[in-house]
Amino acid sequence: MMAAKPDTFVPALPPSAPERARPLISLEGAGITYGRGANAVEALTPTDLDIDKGDFVALVGPSGCGKSTILKLVANLIRASRGHVFVGGREVGAERVGIGMAFQNPTMLPWLRIRDNIMLPLKIVEPFRSEFRAKRKTEFRDRAEALLEVVGLKGFGDKYPWQLSGGMLQRANLCRALIHDPALLLLDEPFGALDQFTREELWAILQQLWMDRKPTVILVTHDLREAAYLATRVCVMSARPGRIVADDAVPFARPRTLDMTFEPEFVALTQRLRGLIVDARTGKV
Amino acid sequence: MEFxxxxxxxKLKSxxxxxxxxVLWEVACLVFKVSEIVLPRPTVILGALWQFFPGIRPHLIQTLYTTLVGFALGVGIGVVIGAVIGVSRVAYDTAYPLLVGFSSIPKVAVVPIFVLWFGAGTTPAILTSxxxxxxPIVVNVATGLATTEPELEDVLKALGAKKLDILWNVSLPRAMPYFFASLKVAITLxxxxxxxxxxxxxxxxxxxLMMIASSNFNVPLVFAGLFLLAGLGVALYVIFSLIERRVAGWAMRKQDFAMG
Structure with missing residues (x-):
């Protein structure tokens, strides 16, 4: 898996370099084909996509179009059958980039308290891993508590997952994805199973977390309002085999408010995205 | 504290x-005048147990010892095989048919082979148990290990977790309830x-003891042996249930767990 040749690629340019810094993530003709020969199914047509450090990119598109596939490529959970995926300037997997991931299913471990669930990444990722025993009752614990407070779960650290509602579990899930201060946050429809009000509340929290910590975020979602509210860039994908058919910057000022989502420019943007996806579904693009 | x-x-009701x-057994035997050779009354059985206890005790210790040693070996081997099968696809495909085939053999048929190999006595008894x-342990451990949610596995792999990290932090604790369920089946077996x-x-x-007692038509003693076996089984079952509560209580009824 670690077969990338370090000498093939120039490491990230020094800050003084005149050119714009390399993007943190770069897909160069990355494509995925499952199966072989006549049975081959193309899941993702060779795709180019650059994502700058600190960007917040939303991937939208019809279901099964390969949005999650892109996420998994970037997380090095699957390998591209064609093309290249670069993270941090080197082939994916070669550079240890801190990654936090969250799915629609919160997957909290039922035998651990919420606090310990959230601290799970610290048990695994260096440099926290080697200090875990020493600091789990002090510094790391405080870190978890602070994060819980930000997402509105202050005082719930001692509870077990089954004592929390779906919305609360999803808040905890966000905490788990962020506890190790990842440079890259990958979210796969994290709010898909929540009711509208909880979802909107979590949008505000996620926006705040992003503004405070500036991780690079890739958000896969079906909700166009969510995409336009949260993201700085929205990429629309076509139906399977997926490819990116539109790449829109979202110009609205931060922090965005829910009221803004009902203003004409915002509505116009979501309408446009909707139109693109409808076309993508019917195969017109 | 109404709860x-x-x-x-x-508890009292049950x-x-x-x-x-x-009581029903006792009364039925009295009413229908059932001979003690056919079905002794519970009080007679307890009487026999009391009367013969000094003679029974070494047998009891022997059986308990044999069973526990056999059980411990079985658990050890079962966990190892179960873990290998649960983690590796190849091992699953190879070992499962063998295991199913082997466990379908009635164990009565295996005892003579053990006797042939090791002679009569303690060793064949340990091996049989x-x-x-x-x-049951292999099947449960393998199932428990294989039920890790794929999303959680992705989250951990994205963090750079090794297979061993996932096994230790997620799969093993998750397999605990399955493991204890199988322990309770296995101890009775x-x-x-x-x-x-x-x-x-x-x-x-x-x-x-029961063989000898039945050939002497000492039926109350035969039943006393049965009672002892049942008692031992229940006692060990309870012990494992208590350990289970501590180790894998999260998987049991939430209410009780919250109280504990």
Whole structure:
């Protein structure tokens, strides 16, 4: 898996370099084909996509179009059958980039308290891993508590997952994805199973977390309002085999408010995205 | 504390029901004048147990010892095989058919082979109780390990977790409830294995005692042996249930767990 040749690629340019810094993530003709020969199914047509450090990119598109596939490529959970995926300037997997991931299913471990669930990444990722025993009752614990407070779960650290509602579990899930201060946050429809009000509340929290910590975020979602509210860039994908058919910057000022989502420019943007996806579904693009 | 009294009342109710089963047995034997050779009354059985206890004790210790050793070996081997099968696809495909085939063989048929290899006595009894426990443990451990949510695995792999990290932090704890469920099945089976082997080829142990008692038509003593076996089985089952509560309580009824 670690077969990338370090000498093939120039490491990230020094800050003084005149050119714009390399993007943190770069897909160069990355494509995925499952199966072989006549049975081959193309899941993702060779795709180019650059994502700058600190960007917040939303991937939208019809279901099964390969949005999650892109996420998994970037997380090095699957390998591209064609093309290249670069993270941090080197082939994916070669550079240890801190990654936090969250799915629609919160997957909290039922035998651990919420606090310990959230601290799970610290048990695994260096440099926290080697200090875990020493600091789990002090510094790391405080870190978890602070994060819980930000997402509105202050005082719930001692509870077990089954004592929390779906919305609360999803808040905890966000905490788990962020506890190790990842440079890259990958979210796969994290709010898909929540009711509208909880979802909107979590949008505000996620926006705040992003503004405070500036991780690079890739958000896969079906909700166009969510995409336009949260993201700085929205990429629309076509139906399977997926490819990116539109790449829109979202110009609205931060922090965005829910009221803004009902203003004409915002509505116009979501309408446009909707139109693109409808076309993508019917195969017109 | 209304909850506790409700719980206590339930326990009392079931205890009374269990007791009434024996009372019914006693009364039925008296009313229908059932001969002691056919079915002794519970009081007669307890009397026999009391009367012969000094003679029974070494047999009891022998059976308990044999069973526990066989059980411990079975658990050890079962966990290892189960873990390998649960983690590796190849091992699953290879070992599963073999295991299913092996566990379908009636264990009575295996005892003579063990006797042939190791002679009559303790060793075949230990081995019989061992082989009888392996299968449920293997199946449960393998299932438990294989049920990790794929999303969680992705989250951990994205963090750079090694296979061992995932096994240790997620898969093993998740397999615990399955493991304990299988322990409770296995401990009762282990007694079956021991007694089976003792009945066929041994000069000690409760199985042997019951054989001798039945050939002397001392039916109350035969039933006393049965009672002892049942008692031992229940006792060990309870012990494992208590350990389970501590180790894997999260998987049980939430209410009780919250209270504990």
């Amino acid at each position: 506790l009294s409700e719980r206590a009342r339930q 205890a009374l029901l269990i007791l009434s089963f024996f 061992m082989v009888i426990c392996i299968f 282990a007694f079956v294995g021991t007694v089976l082997s003792e009945t066929v080829a041994s000069n000690r142990g409760i199985g042997n």
